[in-house]
Amino acid sequence: MASSSTLRLHPPESTVGSAEATLANGASSSSVMPAHTTTPSAVSSSTPTFRKHGAIPACLKKVELSCLNLAANCIDTVTSETFNSLWHIGSCVAAATCYDVGDLITSVECQTGFNVTNAAQASLDYGKIYAGIVGSCAWGSGGCPITRQNYIDFYYGELSAIHTANWPTSSNVVIAFWNNITAWAATGTSTIGSIIPHTHPLQQTTLPPAPSYTQIDWNPNPAPPSSAVSETFVKANTTTVIAIPTNTTVIVVAGATITLAPGGTPINGPVPSGVSQPGAVTPSWNPNIIPPTSVSSVTFTAPPSYTSVVAVPTASNSPPKNITGPPGAINSDGDDWWLLLFPGIVGGLLPPVIGIPGGITPTANPPPGWTGSWTDPASTTTSVSRSASRSASRSASSSASHSASMSSSISCPKPTAVYALPDDPENADWQKEGTDPDRRRDIHSASDAKVGAGLVPRADPRSIAVNQCSLFVRNTGVVSLGAGQYYTIGLKAQGGVNTVLSMTQVNGRPVGNGGGTVAQEHVLGYIDDFFTEALNSGVSCTWIANNVFQSTRADGTNMGLSLLQAIDQVANMVWVDKPMNQAKSNVVNQNKASAQDPPQSQNIDKITSFTNIVSVNRIQDIEYFARNFAALGSYFGNTAAIFQATALRVQSLLSEITPDSPDANLSVEFNAWLRHLISTYPAGCTSRATNVFNYYRNKMNAVSTSTGIAPVPACFPLYHLNNLNPQTFAWANLIPPAPNLPVCDIPGTEGRFSVGSDAQGNPNYVIGNVRIMGSGNTDHYALGSGASLAQGDHYVGNDLSGAYANCQGVWQIGEQPSTANFPPANIALNCNGQVGNNVAAPFNFIMNNQQLDCVLMNIGNGGFYHICGNTVAAATACATSVQATFPGGSLSTPSYAFHPL
Structure with missing residues (x-):
């Protein structure tokens, strides 16, 4: 090792004197920082955090880590107003099922100092907790029990809600918790009446008797039509x-x-x-309560006092009975009515508050032999609105001949080439959401007058922002639009019902459906959304500005600009047709999610005629939009690798950050936030596409009734499709692997570290305070006394193999300024199942992702070296060779531990 490679080494505080040594062809020494005796102090649990980190470890017992995280979140959430309402807090209820109620209350008392008793607890929150677990059946007559799947979904949902870094190793862990609950409750069934944690019960919510259930094997996969060959x-x-x-x-x-x-x-x-599967039909499934069989009337009930007794139609040709529910009771289609048909079945959808005493609620089970994930089917929806069906029944006989002649006389115009539907108003300004894909459509030159009117020229650099904080970063370079992958279902003018997505490689902007109808979009632009979530959870704009947007990386570049450039890359852009871009905007912006107001509803509402050319063009646009929406799942699936690679770049950058206060572990928070968000996309794609399709068909039925043109002309083929069959995708393929970072003492945590204990068992501290740092590694943290790897000093490794024959693969670990040219020495922190930022945690140094064993070489006069190798034997052999340079030096085995202040 060259003599110019100097490592400043801090002796333990108990060591007398101070010296700094260099291992190189002889030894030199110089003064080091003076010793001091600052003792650690507990970190306040009231520090505002993105994810709560203030739970006192001494107040928690050792349990399975996901359960421990729920308990820690619970005790850190409780306030002086809520300590006797634990069962209104989701993480507390979930923790009680795995942690033990009595122990959880003891932990709350330890954390808060409040006197908490089980008897004083308010009942399990019916609307927020119980109904949130079982769903809409909670409001039906007879209620419904909690199933094992209900509990599993609830448990994982609470873990997602607290942004946990520790998930159960498998679903069997959660199933074991459930089995403990049912064993304690002694129900003898696979359900329970309310959440009951093992060992001690919560105060139970009084529920009506649970109805019996019919289990239905339901296969959601499309099947060929019955007439298909x-x-x-x-x-x-x-x-x-x-x-x-x-x-x-x-x-x-x-x-x-x-x-x-x-x-x-x-x-x-x-x-x-x-x-x-072009032409295939997705089976429908109706979760309506099945009325009792062989009865002459059916009773419908709803809280608090609604009752309606309706006679069952007596024959197959009897008119259906129309029943209207209580005020405010609507189904997923927005209707407050339903039908009772012969021989006693429900037509349409019941509002969720409606119950039928003695009825049977069907529950969808996976078909026999089913493997892989299983999602309960969504409710079916009616294809004809109430007003349309009533009007049609009144006027069917009087207008039959007129309708037939009108329908046959309509010629079918060829679909126009240009797709003209504007964006939904909620998505019209993506610029405020950060990196802007949609605005890249404008390719006017810089001299074009339209640029001055507010349009964005093609060469304008892209940007990211946190709008609530007025933080804004613009790219210093221009990423030109050009060659890339083009995903399309074909041109609008081709018409038909095709929803098959294909990809071609193009050298530049495709022609598409005309000027401005193809966009090259970024696959990830969530910076504003992510940090807005942080703001909502207590992190301040100043914190985000100082630690992210305005911070400096170890290589001297700006973190905010680096985040933007991780997204703004040619490899992260693909060409899509405008309606695909619009459909994706609805899903990623989490808007237009209801059946009553689906995507493009304002344009669907403008359909008034089957003959007016403006209305016909609008219908053709709507059909093309709906078909693109149906292919959106394929688009997400086909671009999953691009999305994941981009998210991984962002996540890795966030893992570099050492904040000035440990309020958020950004890379961990980002992965958990993104995982939760993207998991909603498959259902978001299929439900919105279905809602568009049904809303459009209902509107066409209404126009058919109002104009007297029936049936709806064949000019509009999508209308005549029984089911749009929107496509889905495997959302987990979009998410990078979660950081495997310790859950305690996150970056920004200050403290000291010890190399062992003295004869009295007191920690033998190294001189000076240190800070846990972001390392850019998603498995390990860094350590140093500076502000970050870019500022001040941090621990690094110096390869000794070139200076000593017995030191192959052995490093000298010590602290150096950020300007020194040495690789960081990371640390493998062992939290021992504890969370929070005041955990005394042992650690080992890490070089090249290899955990090291170290020996401490004391050279006298207060100087020492950390000599670390892959094994203790390798470190000792190297230290023995080095020791020859320092006669009288001694070797010992250190035991490193970080102690927060």
């Missing part, structure tokens, strides 16, 4: 057509394996992401 499967650019199978058949489409039952329905799991 063949079925088609499409993935990427591969199309496979087979005869309807008569036996169980396995096919492979572009690498995707699909097992088909006799008749052609896929079985044993969801259809793989990216596979579409």
Whole structure:
């Protein structure tokens, strides 16, 4: 090792004198920082945090880590106003099921100093907790019990809500908690009447008797129509057509394996992401309560006092009975009415508050042999609005001949080339959301007068922002639009019902459906959304500005600009048609989610005629938009690798940050936040596409009734499709691996570290305070006395293999300024199951992701070295060689631990 490579080494505080040594062809020494005796103090639990970190470890018992995180969040959430309302707090209820109620109350008392008793607790919050667990059936007559799946969903949902860094190692862990609950409750069934944690019960909510259930095997996979003789499967650019199978058949489409039952329905799991089945029909499933059989009347009830007794129609040709619910009771279609049909079945959808005494609530189970994930089916929706169906029944006979002649006389215009629907108003200004994909459409030159009117020229650099904080970063370079992948279902003018997404490589902007109808968009632009979530959780604008947007990285670059440049890359942009871009905006912006106000509802509402050319063009645009929406799942699935790579770049940058106060572990928070967000996208895609389709068909039915043109002309093929069959995708493929960082003493935590204990058992501290630092590594933190790896001193490694023959793979660890050219020495911190920022945690130094064992070489006069290798033997052999340079030096084995102040 060259003599110019000097490592400043701090001796333990108990060491007399001070010296700094250099291991190089002889030894030199110089003074070091003076010793001091500052003792650690507890970190206040009242520090505002993005995710709560203030739970006192001494108040928590050792349990499984996900359970421990829930308990820590619970005791850190409790205030002087809520300590006797624990069962109104989701994390407290979830923790009680795995931690033990009595122990949880003891932990709350230890943390807060409040006198908490189980008897004083308010009942389990019915609307917020119980109904949130079981769903809408909580409000039906007879209520409903909590199933195992309810509990599992609740447990994982609470973990997601607290942004945990520790998830159960498998679902079996949570199932074991459930089994303890049912064993304690002694229900003898797979359900319980309310959440009951094992060992001690919560005060139970009084519920009506639970009704019996009918279990239904329900397969959500599309199947060929009954009249079909063949079925088609499409993935990427591969199309496979087979005869309807008569036996169980396995096919492979572009690498995707699909097992088909006799008749052609896929079985044993969801259809793989990216596979579409043109012409297939998705079965519908209705979760309505089934009225009692063989009765002459059905009773409908709702809280607090609604009752309606309705006679069952007596014959198959009897008119249905129309029932209206209590004020404010509406179903998912926005209707407050339903029908009672012969021989006693419910037509339409019941509002969730409606119950039927003695009725049976069907529950969808996976079909036999099902593998993979399972999602309960969504409620079916009616395809004809109440007003349309009533009007149609009144006028059917009088207008039949007129309608037929009108329908036959309408010629079908060819779809126009240009797609003209504007964005939904909620999505019109993406610029405020950060990096802006949609505005890249404008390609006017810098001299164009339109630029001065507010349009963004193509060459204008992109930006990210945190709008609530007025933080803004603009790229210093221009990332030009150009060659890339183009995802499309085909041009609007082709018409039809095709929803198959294909990809081609293009050298520049595709022509698409006309000028400005194709956009090259970024796949990740969530900086504003993520930090807005942080603001809502207590992190300040000043904290975000100082520690993120205005901070300096170890290489001297600006962190805010680096985050933008991690997103603003050619590899992170793809070309899509405008309606696909609009559909994606609805999903990622989490808007237009209701059946009553789906995407493009304001344009669907403008349809008034089947003959007016303006209205016809609008119908054609709506059909093209709906077909693009149906293909949105394939788009997400096909661009998953691009999305994940971009998210990983952002996550890695956030792991570099050492904040001035430990209020958020940004890389961990980002991954958990993104994971929760993206997990909503598959259902967000399919439900919105379905809502658009149903809303559009209802509007067309209404126009048919108001204009007397029936049936709806064949000019509009999507209308005549029974089911749009929107595509889904595997959302987890979009998410980078979660950081495997310690959950205690996160970056920004200040303290000291010790190398062992003295004869009295007191820590033997190294001189000076240190800080846990972000290292840019998602497995380990860094350590130093400066502000970050870019400012001040931090611990580094000096390779000794070049200076000493016995030191191959051995490092000298010591503290150096940020300007020194040495790789950081990270630390593997062992939290021992504890959370929070005041955990005394042992650690080992890490070099090149290899955990090291160290020996401490004391050279006398207060000087010492940390000599670390892959094994104690390797470190000792090296230290013995070095020791020859320092006669009288001694070796010992250190035991490193970080002690927060």
